[in-house]
Amino acid sequence: MLTITESEHRISHMQRRLQESGISGALFMFPIDIYYFSGTRQNAALWMPAEGVPILFVRKSLTRARAESPLVDIRPFPSGKEFPTLFSDEIITIGMTFDVIPVQQFNYYTKVLPGRKFVDISPIIREIRSVKSNAELEKLRSGAEKLCSVFSEVPQFLKAGMRELDLAAEFEYRLRKAGHEGYVRMRAFNQELAGGLAVSKGGTAHGCFDGAVTGKGLSCASPQGASLEIIPENEPILLDYAGVFGGYISDMTRIFVIGSLDTRLQEAFDVAISIQSAIQQAMIPGAIAENLYLLALQMAEKAGLDSCFMGLPGEQSKFVGHGVGLELDEFPILAKGFNMPLQAGQTIAVEPKFVIPGKGVIGIENTFIVSGHGGLKVTDIPDEIVFIKP
Incomplete structure (x- = not known):
């Protein structure tokens, strides 16, 4: 299983790259990228701010995700109405992995998070994971x-x-x-x-x-x-x-x-x-x-x-x-x-x-x-x- 030390190292590396690129945070939806940082391959999305504690939003199984992952903040997946309230006005630019996210999913998140700029972080995460x-x-x-x-x-x-x-x-x-x-x-x-x-x-x-x-x-x-x-x-x-x-x-x-x-x-x-x-x-x-x-x-x-x-x-x-x-x-x-x-x-x-x-x-x-x-x-x-x- 993924250790706390290993997870923290991976997250800090990613956050440093986000800060260098002027990106407010990364929203990961591709399962294997989420697994890399969280240590669990459950049905989930991972919000990683450029600074602060990441949040793992889990559809299924929340119980198993909490048992497997060293992340501190693991929550049930929020509703479409609740989701935007979790993002402050300071969150302006959001990174996504455009190489793997379906258009349907991209359109959903741009709709529930209006006014934000979405940018591709695929090269960054792939280089880090390499x-x-x-x-x-x-x-x-x-x-x-x-x-x-x-x-x-x-x-x-x-x-x-x-x-x-x-x-x-x-x-x-x-x-x-x-x-x-x-x-x-x-x-x-x-x-x-x-x-x-x-x-x-x-x-x-x-x-x-x-x-x-x-x-x-x-x-x-x-x-x-x-x-x-x-x-x-x-x-x-x-x-x-x-x-x-x-x-x-x-x-x-x-x-x-x-x-x-x-x-x-x-x-x-x-x-x-x-x-x-x-x-x-x-x-x-x-x-x-x-x-x-x-x-x-x-x-x-x-x-x-x-x-x-x-x-x-x-x-x-x-x-x-x-x-x-x-x-x-x-x-x-x-x-x-x-x-x-x-x-x-x-x-x-x-x-x-x-x-x-x-x-x-x-x-x-x-x-x-x-x-x-x-x-x-x-x-x-x-x-x-x-x-x-x-």
């Missing part, structure tokens, strides 16, 4: 260890003739038994995640998900993840899964092969490992996120693999890494145009991958912590392709 405390890093490390343990079990049950779906079901069963919470939260609009990928031939399918590999999925309504395709011998099998433990996400990918692997795919895998190594060394405070992506792209181009780097030709994702934490798509993003300097304590999943038409999908992914010594790997099992005898 830097993890020691307590957060410990949760992430612990979860990564459990995720790694499940990956290590794959050779026990992976067999030729299995369907992709069978492999996914077996992996996900073991992951849940290990304590995986199932909520792989994403902030980006219109992005859904099946939980992970267990794909062979289906990995080269076109898809809507903003990632290098989408998977064929089971229907047009669920066009992502494992399919009913039979896993063949002598082709790469990609397992890409996020593990969620204590709310915190670690993300990793490993490649398995039943039999032997095509030489071109092995060469592409070696390039992916080299890219990961170069990024890991460069992952120090002050490094510009975009530059790490450009470094990866240059290495792919030099190897003659740029046309299939991070996706099928013509449908490539324009990133090579993404922040992880309470959400899968946190800051920073190692992407073109993302000029944020890295900070110590940020956690990033680095995932150089190649999708080669007619051959298959290949690559690697690990979660790292930004430090003065480069990226510290927390998904700490060997990166090498695991070959299984037919």
Whole structure:
């Protein structure tokens, strides 16, 4: 559970940023942002003045919110008539997370709080949350260890003739038994995640998900993840899964092969490992996120693999890494145009991958912590392709 000390630290950091921006306070409605400050994921809204004590307004369950949260002021959610009386005339500018608040909700609050100016604080909260405390890093490390343990079990049950779906079901069963919470939260609009990928031939399918590999999925309504395709011998099998433990996400990918692997795919895998190594060394405070992506792209181009780097030709994702934490798509993003300097304590999943038409999908992914010594790997099992005898 969130401690009083940790909660106070997070709140004071946010309040300091509000004061620096000349914002009277922040009104949070997105559940995971509220959880970050309050330690409870109940149906609620959080009012955080730039100075003073925050108020958590709870619809349901007030009892559980009070039991879980270290916040001092936790109240029932006020009526539309009562709500404006809680805001003094000195409250002029109110911050909201425009990246996630529905228009309907925004219109409601502008109506019940007339005369105020509403501004976007999405970049502020995302930057604050990107830097993890020691307590957060410990949760992430612990979860990564459990995720790694499940990956290590794959050779026990992976067999030729299995369907992709069978492999996914077996992996996900073991992951849940290990304590995986199932909520792989994403902030980006219109992005859904099946939980992970267990794909062979289906990995080269076109898809809507903003990632290098989408998977064929089971229907047009669920066009992502494992399919009913039979896993063949002598082709790469990609397992890409996020593990969620204590709310915190670690993300990793490993490649398995039943039999032997095509030489071109092995060469592409070696390039992916080299890219990961170069990024890991460069992952120090002050490094510009975009530059790490450009470094990866240059290495792919030099190897003659740029046309299939991070996706099928013509449908490539324009990133090579993404922040992880309470959400899968946190800051920073190692992407073109993302000029944020890295900070110590940020956690990033680095995932150089190649999708080669007619051959298959290949690559690697690990979660790292930004430090003065480069990226510290927390998904700490060997990166090498695991070959299984037919």
